[in-house]
Amino acid sequence: MLSSARPGRVLPTGASWGRILTRSIGIALVGCGYVADFYMATLPNYAHLRLIGVYDASAERAGKFSAHYGVPLYVSLEEILHDTSVEIVVNLTNPHSHYDVSRRALEAGKHVYSEKPFAQEWEQAKELVALAEQRSLILSSAPCSLLGETAQTLWRALRQDTIGRPRLVYAELDDGAIHQMPYRDWISPSGAPWPYADEFRVGPTLEHAGYYLTWLTAFFGPAAEVVAFAALVQPEKLDGSRPGFFAADFTSACITFHSGVVARLTCSTVAPENHTLQIVGDEGVLATSECWDYEAEVTLRKRVRGTDSAHHYLTEHQVVPLARPAGRRFRYQDTHDMDFARGVADMGAAVVGDGAPVLGARHALHVLEITLAIAQSTGGAKTVITSKFDEPRPMPWALH
Numbered sequence: 001m002l003s004s005a006r007p008g009r010v011l012p013t014g015a016s017w018g019r020i021l022t023r024s025i026g027i028a029l030v031g032c033g034y035v036a037d038f039y040m041a042t043l044p045n046y047a048h049l050r051l052i053g054v055y056d057a058s059a060e061r062a063g064k065f066s067a068h069y070g071v072p073l074y075v076s077l078e079e080i081l082h083d084t085s086v087e088i089v090v091n092l093t094n095p096h097s098h099y100d101v102s103r104r105a106l107e108a109g110k111h112v113y114s115e116k117p118f119a120q121e122w123e124q125a126k127e128l129v130a131l132a133e134q135r136s137l138i139l140s141s142a143p144c145s146l147l148g149e150t151a152q153t154l155w156r157a158l159r160q161d162t163i164g165r166p167r168l169v170y171a172e173l174d175d176g177a178i179h180q181m182p183y184r185d186w187i188s189p190s191g192a193p194w195p196y197a198d199e200f201r202v203g204p205t206l207e208h209a210g211y212y213l214t215w216l217t218a219f220f221g222p223a224a225e226v227v228a229f230a231a232l233v234q235p236e237k238l239d240g241s242r243p244g245f246f247a248a249d250f251t252s253a254c255i256t257f258h259s260g261v262v263a264r265l266t267c268s269t270v271a272p273e274n275h276t277l278q279i280v281g282d283e284g285v286l287a288t289s290e291c292w293d294y295e296a297e298v299t300l301r302k303r304v305r306g307t308d309s310a311h312h313y314l315t316e317h318q319v320v321p322l323a324r325p326a327g328r329r330f331r332y333q334d335t336h337d338m339d340f341a342r343g344v345a346d347m348g349a350a351v352v353g354d355g356a357p358v359l360g361a362r363h364a365l366h367v368l369e370i371t372l373a374i375a376q377s378t379g380g381a382k383t384v385i386t387s388k389f390d391e392p393r394p395m396p397w398a399l400h
Contacts, residue, residue: 144343148294163281203247
């Protein structure tokens with residue numbers, strides 16, 4: 001039976017989602033840890049998402065979260081799965097629990113939106129996608145930054161041939177020397193500590209590569225092959241940790257797409273913070289400095305022929321207007337400015353009949369296959385990518 005630390009509050013109505021909404025959708029959050037606060041901060045932007053309740057395996061953590069936000073509390077996962085008012089389960093558990101929680105939710109007939117990675121093993125990921133398809137359910141996965149203004153602006157510029165034929169991409173996801181930061185003191189607004197042991201164990205590639213891989217596969221289509229290198233550069237992160245506990249904290253990969261584009265992606269939690277993206281085309285370069293800000297500036301440098309016809313040069317940076325003006329009322333502004341609830345809203349629109357979600361399960365599976373190929377690299381081996389996906393569509397407000 002649902003309980004609440006204090007009377008449940010109605011989340012305020014926020015900005016329009018921009019897709020057809022015919023009714024509200026009941027959702028439940030499973031997992032009340034550090035990332036759950038990101039979703040709660042931006043959930044009010046989507047009036048059609050109705051939070052029925054929350055659950056966490058730690059009763060103490062769940063109680064703090066419920067009291068902080070004034071939202072009802074489930075006493076078990078089974079209670080959520082038997083609640084007919086819940087249509088979408090938002091899986092915010094630790095990565096090692098993603099597969100089990102999502103599988104149980106799908107078996108109970110719930111649509112599932114999962115934090116990344118939606119599984120840590122390839123066979124389990126394929127099983128979840130097959131299960132969702134067999135039961136005509138929607139399965140989607142973070143990150144949802146492809147739905148943000150910056151990604152949509154870059155995508156539109158590419159569709160408009162702003163830089164001619166794209167040839168090469170440099171993508172950086174370096175997050176600084178995390179092991180030297182006061183990470184034990186990082187606490188979310190509801191009181192949840194940053195799960196540093198899980199983060200070090202999973203590693204930056206499984207945690208972060210999807211931010212740019214989701215963009216690049218949407219922009220350029222499916223990847224054909226990956227050549228990657230992975231290393232544990234800083235093994236002494238936690239006292240008393242056993243050998244093999246930590247994942248690689250540095251990876252670098254070259255990805256070849258069937259469209260002919262070649263991308264280099266680097267992930268680390270050792271090098272200075274750098275989230276830049278550069279897309280090099282025959283006629284110019286598109287770039288942004290940040291994938292963790294949905295409204296980060298997009299710049300363009302055009303390739304111009306000099307007076308000496310044998311030489312070309314690039315113009316100064318020009319700012320490309322965002323596909324739509326900033327309009328979010330509710331934000332979580334700390335190390336990032338990302339609208340985490342936008343992916344759930346995308347799924348919600350699909351649930352009420354507004355076509356397939358932009359972030360489809362097959363696309364997420366393809367991104368995960370590339371990610372696993374990078375994270376599990378054994379010294380520069382080539383991995384052929386086999387999965388395919390339907391081309392995602394841009395957001396309606398970014399079409400023209």
